[in-house]
Amino acid sequence: MEPILQIKNLTHTYGIGTPFQRSAVEDMSFDVYSGEFLGIIGHTGSGKSTLIQHLNGLLKPTSGQVLLEGRDIWAEPKKIRDVRFQVGLVFQYPEYQLFEETVYKDIAFGPANMGKRGDELDRCVREAARLVGIRDDQLEKSPFELSGGQKRRVALAGVIAMEPQVLVLDEPTAGLDPAGRENLMANIRDYHRNKHTTVILVSHSMDEIAQNVDRILVLKGAHILMSGTPAEVFARGGELLAAGLDVPQVTRIAMALRERGVAIDPAVYTVRDLERQLLALRKGGAAC
Amino acid sequence: MLKDITLGQYFPGDTVAHKLDPRTKILLVVLYITALFCACGVTGYALLALCLAVCVRISRVGLKALIRGLKPVLFIIIFTGVLNLFFTPGDRYLLEWGILKISDTGLQNAVFMVVRIMLLIMGTFLMTYTTSPISLTDGLEQLLGGLKRFHVPVHELAMMMSIALRFIPTLIEETDKIMSAQKARGADFESGNLMQKAKALIPILVPLFISAFRRADELAVAMECRCYHGGEDRTKLHVLKYEGRDYIALLLGVAVTIGVIVLRWFGL
Numbered sequence: 001m002e003p004i005l006q007i008k009n010l011t012h013t014y015g016i017g018t019p020f021q022r023s024a025v026e027d028m029s030f031d032v033y034s035g036e037f038l039g040i041i042g043h044t045g046s047g048k049s050t051l052i053q054h055l056n057g058l059l060k061p062t063s064g065q066v067l068l069e070g071r072d073i074w075a076e077p078k079k080i081r082d083v084r085f086q087v088g089l090v091f092q093y094p095e096y097q098l099f100e101e102t103v104y105k106d107i108a109f110g111p112a113n114m115g116k117r118g119d120e121l122d123r124c125v126r127e128a129a130r131l132v133g134i135r136d137d138q139l140e141k142s143p144f145e146l147s148g149g150q151k152r153r154v155a156l157a158g159v160i161a162m163e164p165q166v167l168v169l170d171e172p173t174a175g176l177d178p179a180g181r182e183n184l185m186a187n188i189r190d191y192h193r194n195k196h197t198t199v200i201l202v203s204h205s206m207d208e209i210a211q212n213v214d215r216i217l218v219l220k221g222a223h224i225l226m227s228g229t230p231a232e233v234f235a236r237g238g239e240l241l242a243a244g245l246d247v248p249q250v251t252r253i254a255m256a257l258r259e260r261g262v263a264i265d266p267a268v269y270t271v272r273d274l275e276r277q278l279l280a281l282r283k284g285g286a287a288c
Numbered sequence: 289m290l291k292d293i294t295l296g297q298y299f300p301g302d303t304v305a306h307k308l309d310p311r312t313k314i315l316l317v318v319l320y321i322t323a324l325f326c327a328c329g330v331t332g333y334a335l336l337a338l339c340l341a342v343c344v345r346i347s348r349v350g351l352k353a354l355i356r357g358l359k360p361v362l363f364i365i366i367f368t369g370v371l372n373l374f375f376t377p378g379d380r381y382l383l384e385w386g387i388l389k390i391s392d393t394g395l396q397n398a399v400f401m402v403v404r405i406m407l408l409i410m411g412t413f414l415m416t417y418t419t420s421p422i423s424l425t426d427g428l429e430q431l432l433g434g435l436k437r438f439h440v441p442v443h444e445l446a447m448m449m450s451i452a453l454r455f456i457p458t459l460i461e462e463t464d465k466i467m468s469a470q471k472a473r474g475a476d477f478e479s480g481n482l483m484q485k486a487k488a489l490i491p492i493l494v495p496l497f498i499s500a501f502r503r504a505d506e507l508a509v510a511m512e513c514r515c516y517h518g519g520e521d522r523t524k525l526h527v528l529k530y531e532g533r534d535y536i537a538l539l540l541g542v543a544v545t546i547g548v549i550v551l552r553w554f555g556l
Contacts, residue, residue, distance in 0.1 A: 058468050081474055089472040097469040099494035109491065113474030144498070158473060 003031035010064035024050035026222040039209035042219030056087035088164030094155035104139040110162040128161035149180045166198040210248040210269040235267035305347035305418045310427025312534040319541040323548040331556040357413040372398035421453040443519025
């Protein structure tokens, strides 16, 4: 797989030369591969938000580089807008950025800024709306008439409509009810599956990450604590807990069972895997 | 970038200037302004400048910070200076250049005007630098309390002022966030002519207003939930009390003001 984004020794320091000087991201390096679903997890203040704002050039690194398809995004500062079209960033609570009279016009804001017009623009808007589950009759409504969850879908569609190669989502399900969360995540999964694009999901919820991503990046205190597939990361559940982070509920059950002497793999992180393991144990005649 | 705006910024400190009762400071500023407008000669201005210098020294707010406060009004200062310089008729003309004439009175007026505005702004800034916005509104409310008898809604005005001050940083932060979000969708705030730049503000202003209204609504509900019903019979956690230093400061202030008026009498 080709790396689409390469982050090299990225450091970002706020308030240089003041008493409040502090590095939010320090010497981070990692690659994001084309077509993968990457999860980034970490506490508040671990540098997640600062990091993702570097991916589309909203923030300029204090030192280090961000390469998009092998090219430094800051090589030509005047063309930074093109980077923002290729790396779509959806902020936390994106519904607060809606401003147009109709849902359609709001979704069209991004692609229109790219210079798309006419049929091409219409296609982008309708496709994005369909991907996030906005019905055609809702397109002509004012975005402010919609419910919170639907506003968020509209905001998400506004970024998807730019057809970015990389979609970065900062806690897309924050503040939604459980059904809304699952619904939205299903939309995002579908989007990733159908468009074969790269998706980076930032989240607090270990369960959400565990169920969706191919690879996890764990941040702590401006550094990368660990990275790997969910199985690899959750196999180090003890370390995660020691770092003050959570593990998925299923993993926690597995860890607790193991502590009580059940021979079970603690790297399990989905209900189905746990079920399979427990059934295998029972067949094997182990004392449960 | 938006965070760099200084708007009546407060520098916390522990000096006498910080500890004075906010009412004292407001009254002192009123006296100071009165004196500034009474001063008519070099001695008067020098006396007031000396007072300001002493206050700045006591407050330990750097002179740099005070001068930085002058920046936003630099245009007004220059404008007043130039107007006075060229358009004051006088007995003797120092310089004539076409329609532009500089008279001796003009030069004198211009210098005094510029000094007056600068002293005025630095003095009032010194107050806001050493007084937190909350205690400043508290002080104002107490001072204007007497006007309640004339049905002036003093408490409501003070409450509005403190709420407005409280929300300035929040709104600045919010603007920053919305700007980033729209930039991520390719909004361009830098290039284009004036019309395009004005148009580019719509995607920021609409969400900003909506969120400001939402916040106002939420705050109103939260206040009502805690049984807020205006200023009647409302007591304070921190009751303002005049202390010895306040009386001394006020006495000194009155003395300086009288001094300036006396100097004016002698035309100094």
